[in-house]
Amino acid sequence: MTRHFNFCSGPATLPTAVLERARDEMLDYQGRGLSVMEMSHRSDTFIDIAERAEADFRQLMGVPDNYSVLFMQGGATQQFACVPLNLLGAGGSGSYLDTGIWSQKALKEGRHLATASVAASAEDNGYTAAPAPRAILPASDAAYLHYCDNETIGGLQMDRVPEADLPLVCDMSSSILSKSVDVSKFGVIYAGAQKNIGPAGITVVIVRDDLLERARADTPTMLNWKAFADEGSMLNTPATYAWYLAGLVFDWLGEQGGVAAIERLNRRKAAKLYDAIDASGFYRNPIAAANRSLTNVPFVLHDASLNATFLEESEAAGLLTLKGHRSVGGMRASIYNAMPEEGVDRLVDFMGDFERRYG
Template structure:
């Protein structure tokens, strides 16, 4: 069996130990004679899986007792609508910080549903630096502030949590569990699983309990945080296998030493890669240093004519999915928790050799 280094932004690489355990349990889960995929979500065996996954996630994130954790469907993009509808039932509209494509999508959805205002933007610096605290100015009718911690496509990441007098809502899809977070600073945190948690099909939502009664009266049942919290995320049949696999990833993370230990590794991986780019005459990353993502590292080549050669040669070397997003071009290396440091080392070695031969 050959396992290459997968730098895809999502669905992303998973820990090999997790895949091997899931493989071993695929047909017969712990002697029960059936797969987790075949279990009733309300069976005692599956409820134990779900409960442990939530407990481990709470432990890893340090989630306070006055917050609910939801395992929902629809991807993080569904949360653009869910946050808007759950937090504006008592009036007001969304305030949004624009740092790139995903925050823009969140803004458009909120604007369509409840009204929204961009109150700070990275547009003026061509999305190379996140807005600073002093640039924030909420509207008088702000119900909440939404921002995207880490723009997966552009590789722009906040180096602070915005401080405002309304609930802070954060899309952490591509940064969750990569570094410690003070959950108490947020009203809502949400993250699609397929980048840094588990397989596609499930989304994690952390919501402060005092916000559960602020939804629009017309909110669809499947988007209601209050309804999902009251039903243990099982108002309908959840994405059971994705939930199970996410739970295995949480166990793996705890075995690695938790989020603090992963943060040290992640910072080291990112620093190595950025150093290789900065010291090069062929590669470039445009993001201001304080706003550089430690999860998604985009870079361009000095000569675009070399792009196809770089991609074909890197794939032949076992370095997969390095093509940048179609909206920005170039290359992008997503180095989530499950990407081993040896994978980053292999990428740097290839980049150095490629520049020697083509630079």
Template structure:
């Protein structure tokens, strides 16, 4: 591979075949004489791109009948407000699980629109695990249960889908399309695109029909799911180029064998990297093994004074953006879909050599 391996947590690397195709089509998409970024979102050229992208996404995820797929703006952070605005009105109360930095932000925003019951929190343990189902103190009258299946900063991932009588809402920004999921278990799924789906600027929303249509009084038009569903995600100008690139990623995934094939690759990448960390006295991962993320692998060095040397050496060896989040420190390797297995192998080899010379 001629390009460096980019371990960024997001915006993350995109598949090289996708970038190559976008490069080929930059000046003239499919004989139209236009770049996709220049097209009217209501023109037949872009409409064909949008329709194909949704069709491919529905096929990849086996989305059942009765769910809408929306292609929105505002990132997952906008959904921290849009979810309670659209779903809490029935009872004015929602359950949330607090398992890391992103669920904390979702909880803080939800407090502005409804009563929030934190049904479980691992914050006292510094977010090193996901709570078990038996630990969830769920309300009997919640409008929904919100959780973050994968916390990108702490590297904590739920090894199960929570059971709830209320509709389940999931921020899947860092897990959607990384493996098969049963969409029918969820009332609503949302995901910022910049991890496994495409470039920043696009947000995917998958929502069950019966959860649309009762927003809080005063909800802005652009925050109303019904408005976007009824207009085919084109109430205003959508993020057209990001939508197009996401469509190319969907086709790339289908060519790899769909989410079953992608899931097997991702499982193997994560297992290799954790085995290298666990097999060393020089590196450590703080997360309980059962809750370790497939997508984001934080690790520390035995001597933090060597962090700068590690990052400099990794960059020289063609491995970028390994510095951990400022709130956690250490290192973080984000190994989303587009990170090839060879990139993980290269990181493991570099880690072993660094330990040999510095340990």
């Protein structure tokens, strides 16, 4: 069996050790005589799996006791609707930072369901740098300030947590568990699983308990955070196997030394790739140094006519899914927690060889 290095932005690569453990437990989970995906979500065995996954996640993230952790579905995209529905029950509006495509999608949904405005935007610099702190001006009636910590497509990452005298809501889909975070600074954090948590199908939401009482009366039950909190995230049959795999990833991450240790590795991986790009006249990354993503590294070749050749040869070399998002073009290497440093080293070596041959 050959496993290549998968640089896909999501669904992303998973730790080999997690896949091997899931393989070994696939047909017979710990002697129960059935697979996790066949278990009742109400069984003692699965409830133990779910509770251990939540406990491990809380420890990894340092989630305070006055926050609920929800395992929902629908991806971050569904949370774009959940945010205004759950936070605007007492009126007011939503304020949003615009730092790229995912921020804009959240803003669009906010405007579809309520009143929403832009507190600051990176549009004037071509989405290459985050707005200055002094430029962030939430609306006077804002009930929350929403932002995306890391724009998966554009590769722009916030270099600081915005300061605001209102609940901060953060989409951390492509950065969660990749670096240390002070959860107490936030009202809500949400993240789709398919980048650093596990396979697609689970969305993790961390919400401060006092905010669970702010939902609009017309909030559908399946979008209501309090309803999920009250039922232990089991309003309906959850994505049980995805939840189980997320738990295996949390366990693996703990074995690596936790978030602080994986952050050191992630910063080393990212530095190697950015240094290779910066040292070259052949490749270019457009993002301001302070806002370069730790997990999603876009780059362009000096001659776009070589893109197809680069992708063909990189795939032949076992470096998969390096094509940039269709909206921006070029290349993108997603180097989440599960991407081993060897994968980045192989990519850097390939880029140097490709430049020597075609530069």
